[in-house]
Amino acid sequence: MSLTDADIAAALAPAGLRFIERERAEVKLPLQPNRSAASSLAEHGRIDAEPDEVVDVDDSDMAAKLNASWLRLALQYGLFDEQREFLIGVDFSATDEPDWAWVRVRLLDEWDIAGSGVATLRSNLAGVFTTRFVPEFTSVSLDRRMLLHTTVWGNGTVSSIVIRPDLVKGNAN
Numbered sequence: 766m767s768l769t770d771a772d773i774a775a776a777l778a779p780a781g782l783r784f785i786e787r788e789r790a791e792v793k794l795p796l797q798p799n800r801s802a803a804s805s806l807a808e809h810g811r812i813d814a815e816p817d818e819v820v821d822v823d824d825s826d827m828a829a830k831l832n833a834s835w836l837r838l839a840l841q842y843g844l845f846d847e848q849r850e851f852l853i854g855v856d857f858s859a860t861d862e863p864d865w866a867w868v869r870v871r872l873l874d875e876w877d878i879a880g881s882g883v884a885t886l887r888s889n890l891a892g893v894f895t896t897r898f899v900p901e902f903t904s905v906s907l908d909r910r911m912l913l914h915t916t917v918w919g920n921g922t923v924s925s926i927v928i929r930p931d932l933v934k935g936n937a938n
């Protein structure tokens with residue numbers, strides 16, 4: 766059973782994300798074949814958060830620090846269009862079988878992705894380290910040039926990374 770667009774819109778609202786529409790066309794990601802964002806290298810266009818932006822999942826200021834880092838990377842590397850819209854991956858499944866899709870959203874003036882508790886943005890891996898809500902999600906710019914991935918690492922930290930192959934010297938993408 767799949768959730769409806771209205772269900773996803775309501776689920777994303779606490780994060781300050783206004784649902785615009787589900788993306789029906791294929792979304793070509795700026796990743797090398799057989800590479801995830803986390804396994805991408807600098808020569809693939811990977812840009813990591815600054816060292817002070819890597820946050821322990823139990824840090825009392827985790828949400829504020831992660832939101833600030835995510836926004837800095839989003840602005841610096843071009844996630845948003847003029848209306849602050851972008852794509853975000855969400856699971857439309859109401860069962861244990863994933864049903865992933867991209868949705869177009871707008872970042873509202875009042876937002877808090879990292880502190881929202883939105884289930885579809887929750888990390889499963891973080892449960893190994895903590896019981897608190899820790900986000901893990903992927904965003905893509907509408908022009909598909911930039912991917913921004915927030916992830917939990919195996920050492921119990923969380924941070925965001927950017928993939929922008931067109932910024933690598935010698936790439937003409």
